Amino acid sequence: MALAGKVALVTGATRGIGKGIALQLATAGATVYITGRTLQSREGAPAPGSLNETEKEVENRGGRCIAVACDHSRDSDIDSLFDQINREQNGRLDILVNNAYSAVDAIMQNSGKPFWTLPPTFWDEVNNVGLRNHYICAVKASQMMVARKSGLIVNISSMGGLLYLFTPAYGVGKTACDRMAADCAIELKKQNVAFVSLWPGPVQTELVKKNILEPMRQNQDRAGQSDSNVAEHREQSRTTAVHRMFEQGETPEFAGKCIVALAQDAGLMKKTGRVLTTADLGQEYSLCDVDGRSYSGTRSLKYILQIVGWTKASEYVPSFIAIPKFVYNAYYGRF
Missing domain, CATH: 3.40.50.720 (NAD(P)-binding Rossmann-like Domain)
Known part of the structure; x- marks a missing residue:
């Protein structure tokens, strides 16, 4: 061992x-x-x-x-x-x-x-x-x-x-x-x-399943049964992205x-x-x-495309293509 x-x-x-x-x-x-x-x-x-x-x-x-x-x-x-x-x-x-x-x-x-x-x-x-x-x-x-x-x-x-x-x-x-x-x-x-x-x-985790995945599935089921305005559609899109992230x-x-x-x-x-x-x-x-x-991780372009819903486009992107760490540092830099 x-x-x-x-x-x-x-x-x-x-x-x-x-x-x-x-x-x-x-x-x-x-x-x-x-x-x-x-x-x-x-x-x-x-x-x-x-x-x-x-x-x-x-x-x-x-x-x-x-x-x-x-x-x-x-x-x-x-x-x-x-x-x-x-x-x-x-x-x-x-x-x-x-x-x-x-x-x-x-x-x-x-x-x-x-x-x-x-x-x-x-x-x-x-x-x-x-x-x-x-x-x-x-x-x-x-x-x-x-x-x-x-x-x-x-x-x-x-x-x-x-x-x-x-x-x-x-x-x-x-x-x-x-x-x-x-x-x-x-x-x-x-x-x-x-x-x-x-x-x-x-x-x-158990708490993610309880507090995020299960409520989101219920919300999606309700959203599919009723008409929604633009604001509700945007919120549903955001929720769907988070749901995909944890589903994967x-x-x-x-x-x-x-x-x-x-x-x-x-x-x-x-x-x-x-x-x-x-x-x-x-x-x-x-x-x-x-x-x-x-x-492939959160820097993976393929992963990002899948999370935002561009699943078709992600099929043509190799898993090894990733956003460089210096780009993250630059984007979220504090100076």
Whole structure:
């Protein structure tokens, strides 16, 4: 097994991307600690999944997983988590994946509302676990990794770090996650510890299916049964584009396959401090998703044409033709 003997920590692994990453790391042979607030599933819970369910699925695949109930908004819980890993693994931690995020429902419920209409506490709701906690975990993991002169830290971020997405508090947090990786990497490089920021593409998580895909299908069904004016048609077109984007989205495990490949890369330190995308890593490492699909990514001209509805035109465009990164930087540049 590629990661046999390695110890990993994936925060926020009750469901979604965190669960998918934990499954892949464990399948590759790592001992994986997983965290979240929901240890056991309960009837009527606002979201599916639990740490025990993730642990059981890992074990069914032959992997080793240790579930730790942890509220990442509480510093004392984080302290106890790292004390436990330090004690049980004799100071060893090879991989940290900062994925915990507690604001998905809050963002979905408030998306489209001007930031000045939301209470200032909305900032804390979005960025306490999704940013501050990442820094604290990075500090504690680095202390263990530097002592061994080896390690990989991954912040799960998104394109929201480059362009407007959902709400300002979200974008600021993701931009900060990317900058955290870049700046911490400078200080960790001489210690042979890598720190990167990883942007998955659109991912078909349980909450995305619940909050985006299912409502959009219902709206499309209603729209097809009634006449619509121009404004409604435009909104329907925008909704259809978002729907296509997630319909073609990655499974939650693809990011995990990318991290497994990164952890084995002999040239990992050349990537430290960078923003990496799952699509680019998938192409570099020749990875397919668990359902056999491969991805050309959001820079792919073919992908962009498909999302905006120009499916016929996309048939004549090779998958390898992509918008250069410098064009993105120039278009979204701030200077």
